[in-house]
Amino acid sequence: MKIHNTLSGKTEDFEALDGKVNMYVCGITPYSASHIGHAMMSVIFDVVRRYLEFKGYDVRHIQNFTDIDDKMILAANSTGIDVADLAESNITDYLAEMDALNVARAHEYPRATAEIGKITEIIAKLIEKGYAYPVAGDVYFRVNQDEDYGKLSNRDLDGLIAGARVEVDERKENAMDFALWKSQKPGEPAWDSPWGMGRPGWHIECSAMAIKYLGSSIDIHGGGRDLIFPHHENEIAQSESFTDEVPFSRFWMHNGMLRLGEDKMSKSIGNIVTVGEALSSYSPDALRLFFLSSHYRAPLLYTEANVAGQERALERLKNAVRLASAASVGSTIDASPAKAQFVEAMDDDFNTPRALAAMFDLAREINRGKDEGADVLGAQDTLRELSGVLGISLDETAETSGAGPFVQMLVNVRTELRAARQFDIADSIRDRLSELGVTIEDTPEGTEWRIG
RNA sequence: GGCGACGUAGCCAAGCGGUCUAAGGCGGGGGUCUGCAAAACCCCUAUUCGGCGGUUCGAAUCCGCCCGUCGCCUCCA
Numbered sequence: 105m106k107i108h109n110t111l112s113g114k115t116e117d118f119e120a121l122d123g124k125v126n127m128y129v130c131g132i133t134p135y136s137a138s139h140i141g142h143a144m145m146s147v148i149f150d151v152v153r154r155y156l157e158f159k160g161y162d163v164r165h166i167q168n169f170t171d172i173d174d175k176m177i178l179a180a181n182s183t184g185i186d187v188a189d190l191a192e193s194n195i196t197d198y199l200a201e202m203d204a205l206n207v208a209r210a211h212e213y214p215r216a217t218a219e220i221g222k223i224t225e226i227i228a229k230l231i232e233k234g235y236a237y238p239v240a241g242d243v244y245f246r247v248n249q250d251e252d253y254g255k256l257s258n259r260d261l262d263g264l265i266a267g268a269r270v271e272v273d274e275r276k277e278n279a280m281d282f283a284l285w286k287s288q289k290p291g292e293p294a295w296d297s298p299w300g301m302g303r304p305g306w307h308i309e310c311s312a313m314a315i316k317y318l319g320s321s322i323d324i325h326g327g328g329r330d331l332i333f334p335h336h337e338n339e340i341a342q343s344e345s346f347t348d349e350v351p352f353s354r355f356w357m358h359n360g361m362l363r364l365g366e367d368k369m370s371k372s373i374g375n376i377v378t379v380g381e382a383l384s385s386y387s388p389d390a391l392r393l394f395f396l397s398s399h400y401r402a403p404l405l406y407t408e409a410n411v412a413g414q415e416r417a418l419e420r421l422k423n424a425v426r427l428a429s430a431a432s433v434g435s436t437i438d439a440s441p442a443k444a445q446f447v448e449a450m451d452d453d454f455n456t457p458r459a460l461a462a463m464f465d466l467a468r469e470i471n472r473g474k475d476e477g478a479d480v481l482g483a484q485d486t487l488r489e490l491s492g493v494l495g496i497s498l499d500e501t502a503e504t505s506g507a508g509p510f511v512q513m514l515v516n517v518r519t520e521l522r523a524a525r526q527f528d529i530a531d532s533i534r535d536r537l538s539e540l541g542v543t544i545e546d547t548p549e550g551t552e553w554r555i556g
Numbered sequence: 557g558g559c560g561a562c563g564u565a566g567c568c569a570a571g572c573g574g575u576c577u578a579a580g581g582c583g584g585g586g587g588u589c590u591g592c593a594a595a596a597c598c599c600c601u602a603u604u605c606g607g608c609g610g611u612u613c614g615a616a617u618c619c620g621c622c623c624g625u626c627g628c629c630u631c632c633a
Contacts, residue, residue, distance in 0.1 A: 113560090132633070145633040175631065254559095257628075263558045264629065282630065306630080328633030333559085338630085360561085361627065397581075398569060403562080403626065410568060413582035420581080423595060449570090457570050461580035471596050475589095527591055534593075545594050552595095 105159065105451035107324075108401060110332060110356040111256055115453050118355065124162045126318040127153060128353070130310060130327035130335070131167040131213070134194035135179040137378045140406060141328070141362040142198075143205060144395045148359045149326050150207040151396065151494055155450050158493045166317045167210040168310060169195055172217050172303050177292055187293050188217070201379040205388045206495045212317055216309035220295045223304045223312045226346050227284045227297075235345040239275045241287030241300040247280045250341045256356060257333035282338055284308045307338035314352075315343060325353035329360055329401075360403040362395075377406060389496045390415040396456040396494060417464075421491065424467035425484045425498045429549055432477035439486035442466035446490050456494065463490050500554060507555070511542055515553050518544075 107118040129149045132142050149165075156163050170176075171191035180187040199209075216223070227243055230236035235249050247253045247261060254260055265279050273279075283305035288294035294301040304312075314322060320343070327336065336356065343352040364377060382391055385408075393414040398404045442462045449458035466487050473480040491498050514533055521530040534544045537553070545552045 130633070133631090139633090142633050148633095173631090257559070259559055259629070266558070266629095280630085326633095329561090329627065330632050333628060334630045335632085359633070361633080363626080393581090394568090401561090402569090405568085407567090409582085413568070416583095417581050419595090426595090455570075457568095457580075461570070464580055468597085475597055522591080525591075531592070538594095543594075546590075546592095547595080548589095 106453050107355050107357065108453045109354075110336075110358050111351065111353075113258070116355070120161055120323055123160065124164065125156050125324060126322040127156075127163055127165045127324040127326065128310075128314045128318055128322055129165065129167045129210070129325075130331055131169050132194075132198060133170045133173055133175055134191045134198060135175045136194065137380065138194070138198050138201060139376045139378050140382045140391070143201065143379045143382065143391065144362045144404065145328050145359055146202055146207050147205060147392050147395045147495070148400045149357075151400075151456065152324070152326070152357070152454060153208060154493050154495055155454060164318065165208075165210045166212050166214065166313065168313045169213060169215045170306070170309055171195070171215045172293060172309075173306055181291070191215070191217075197380075201383065204383055205379075205391065206497070208495070214313040214317060216304060216313075217293075217295075219309060219312050219316065220297075220304070222316045223308050224285075224297045226308065226312055226315070226342065229346055230284065230342065233345065235342075236284055237277070238285075238299045241285075241302060242275070242283060243285035243299055243305075244276055244281040245284050245338065245342060245345075246277060247282070247341065248278050250345055253280075253341050254337065256337045256340055259333065259337075282307065282334065284342070307335055308342060310335070310339050311343040311346065311352075314339075315347065320347035320349045321351065322353045324355045324357060326357040326359070329358045332356075332358055357400075359400045360398075363403055363405045382411075386411050386415060387418065390418045392494065392496055393418050393460070396460065399457060400454055418496070421463065421467055421487070421496075422498045422500070424470045425487055426552075428470075428474045428480050428484070429477070431479035431481075435473075435476070436479040437469055437473040437483040439466055439469075439483035442469070442483075443486055443490065446493075450493075459490070459494070463487060466490075511537065511553060511555070515544065515551050519551055522546075 105118050106115045108115045127149070129145075132138055149167075153163050153165050169191065172187065176187050176191065180190045183190070185193075195213075195215075199213075202209075227236060230245065231238065231243065234246070236243055236245050254264070261278070261280055285297060285299055285302050285308075286305055287299070288301040288303070292303065294303055314325070325336070325339075340352050344350050386394075390411060391414075394411045395404070397410075397414060442465055445462035445465075446459045449455040449462060452458075466483065470480045470483050470487065473483065488498055514537060518530045518533045521527075521533070537544055541555055543554050
């Protein structure tokens with residue numbers, strides 16, 4: 105299979121010799137509720153993982169929480185909540201929302217604040233090797249010492265300095281040197297270190313966690329496009345300088361941004377739709393379908409109409425796997441061509457739009473087969489299987505309200521009314537049940553109903 | 557200013573040198589089935605791929621210019 109590698113800018117063959125794939129995905133900074141851009145990122149890498157597992161790889165998936173940084177402190181101070189409590193609360197919500205979206209749990213969710221030992225160990229070694237220098241309680245990474253700095257984002261130091269938007273800190277040797285350790289300011293949480301009380305800089309926590317949980321050379325490192333620079337660039341610089349192993353990650357995967365209106369969805373701009381809000385309006389599977397309706401590297405525009413359309417599309421797939429009447433003719437619907445197309449599309453850098461097209465084609469064939477009386481059971485199983493690879497379930501959720509027997513009674517009464525050609529009353533029952541969320545369909549085999 | 561993307565039907569979105577008079581979904585129109593619906597099926601809904609040139613036997617796909625949009629350049633998934 106092929107995966108696009110940000111590092112080379114090319115789509116390259118991917119294989120893992122020992123059948124094992126180490127995948128590190130940059131998680132969230134839990135300073136406020138997560139938005140659907142985060143959800144999209146999580147769903148995308150969830151599908152990457154599920155597909156790799158479908159291909160037979162043994163995937164180890166690590167996703168971190170950066171639970172200490174400027175924004176965490178700012179948010180905690182402005183609400184009067186302890187930084188740790190704020191993180192805990194947002195992490196709990198995030199995980200619950202990801203569960204709702206059927207995102208498989210990562211094998212570990214390390215947190216920056218729990219890895220201070222590994223972080224200081226790396227910083228100390230970087231200083232020892234000449235890649236970093238302490239200044240009055242802070243420690244900076246010496247970018248000039250790193251020969252290939254800028255290789256991921258394809259930038260050179262001169263261009264970066266010229267375009268710098270922030271004031272240069274005079275204590276740094278080079279304007280592009282970045283903080284590995286920040287000394288404590290009044291009122292800030294801090295940990296002990298050889299350079300005094302302080303906290304880790306933004307990028308070092310990911311290097312520490314990736315190396316600790318996956319080793320010094322990993323297979324796939326993922327995250328949003330906006331992390332390419334500076335975050336991932338700096339992670340590479342730190343990690344490779346520390347371990348002397350190149351590459352730190354063989355593949356770098358970056359997903360396109362989810363846009364709301366004209367801009368990238370961003371907590372600081374304030375154009376946010378939270379995951380909770382999205383889940384209250386749309387089904388998890390429709391949201392997944394929406395995220396996967398465009399290629400993961402392309403930007404996607406979030407609009408009500410777009411997601412609502414996916415709700416209908418999802419129905420289409422679900423209808424195709426509903427019980428079919430027994431096969432009456434000898435033919436059988438063969439799902440293998442559709443499955444082959446699905447695999448071919450996914451093998452090509454996770455081309456989910458094309459994979460979905462194969463699934464919709466299969467759904468049509470199944471429906472056609474149902475009409476003709478062909479055996480569609482095997483094809484339906486295949487459609488369920490392919491949906492499962494995308495983390496989408498097509499089977500109805502069990503009715504849990506306890507209203508089942510009563511609905512069934514109304515449906516039975518309506519059937520008697522129809523037999524007596526009392527259509528006005530029968531239609532009235534159907535309309536009222538529909539208002540209550542019960543869908544009724546009259547088929548040659550009898551009346552079917554479902555809630556939702 | 558630098559780096560990187562993108563512009564395909566009413567909307568979303570594949571395709572990236574011939575099989576493209578361009579996949580799939582949503583929406584819309586017509587039909588079949590049905591007591592009527594719903595679901596499903598069938599047909600139609602881009603002779604054309606932002607614009608203008610060029611390369612080529614052949615371009616939505618490659619090159620150049622122009623127009624427009626977006627991301628990043630130490631808040632960011």
